[in-house]
Amino acid sequence: MRTPIIAGNWKMHKTINEAVELASSVSDATAVLDGVEVIIAPPFTALSRVAEALPADGRVQLAAQNCYCEGQGAYTGEVAPAMLVDAGCSHVILGHSERRQLFGESNELINRKTHAALDAGLRVILCIGETLDERESGRMFEVLKDQTAEGLKGLTPEQMDQVVIAYEPVWAIGTGRTASADQAEEAHSFVRGLIAGLFDKPVSEKVRILYGGSVKPDNVDGLMAQQNVDGALVGGASLKADDFARIMNFSVEA
Numbered sequence: 001m002r003t004p005i006i007a008g009n010w011k012m013h014k015t016i017n018e019a020v021e022l023a024s025s026v027s028d029a030t031a032v033l034d035g036v037e038v039i040i041a042p043p044f045t046a047l048s049r050v051a052e053a054l055p056a057d058g059r060v061q062l063a064a065q066n067c068y069c070e071g072q073g074a075y076t077g078e079v080a081p082a083m084l085v086d087a088g089c090s091h092v093i094l095g096h097s098e099r100r101q102l103f104g105e106s107n108e109l110i111n112r113k114t115h116a117a118l119d120a121g122l123r124v125i126l127c128i129g130e131t132l133d134e135r136e137s138g139r140m141f142e143v144l145k146d147q148t149a150e151g152l153k154g155l156t157p158e159q160m161d162q163v164v165i166a167y168e169p170v171w172a173i174g175t176g177r178t179a180s181a182d183q184a185e186e187a188h189s190f191v192r193g194l195i196a197g198l199f200d201k202p203v204s205e206k207v208r209i210l211y212g213g214s215v216k217p218d219n220v221d222g223l224m225a226q227q228n229v230d231g232a233l234v235g236g237a238s239l240k241a242d243d244f245a246r247i248m249n250f251s252v253e254a
């Protein structure tokens, strides 16, 4: 049994005070939640203040949205994995499509970041996903294969315990056009198969694969009902406490 994860990616939103307020609402909403891991990813500037505001029992975990692949040094504007640990993070999101598309991050760089983050003791949420053009030209599986194999290159099966995959089709991010439950399941089961090939079956059965891309209160249940969908990485709807609370309380009952 894989414990589901609901993660909120706040992107470049929220001042420190706004972030603390939203984090408090999220933690209130988790007070009676059972059997779901909740993660929030505020912007860098708010991380340490949000960490202080979160309940000590760890029922809301903290992620950063990116990090660099070096421990320290002359890398103006970058943040080291150990700095994120110091700020109270347990997780880091890597390889988000906005990092890939807007900031030119390659699979190779994302792989180096993944190693650096794991070495510093962070858990990694590795994002993969095809563009609309890649899907429509029949290259989706090839793209997912490259992003998965190259992103996870050199990791041990033990390290895979600290890795979560997020399948986020680029055409579904921030567009309101979510993948259908069937499309998500098709990609997720493909990625789980890839991981079985790269590592082994037990690793592939343990790894959580989240879906991301316009997850909302009204589509989360259908997505979560899929066998290989183990959670959601939520952008826009994670900025609204009520919507995020409904998503955390997804229901897969018929």
Ligand code: PGA
Pocket (backbone or CB within 6 Å): 009, 168, 172, 173, 174, 175, 176, 212, 213, 214, 215, 233, 234, 235, 236, 237
């Ligand atoms: P969205 O973003 O929910 O706003 O589509 C998801 C993401 O980019 O992680």
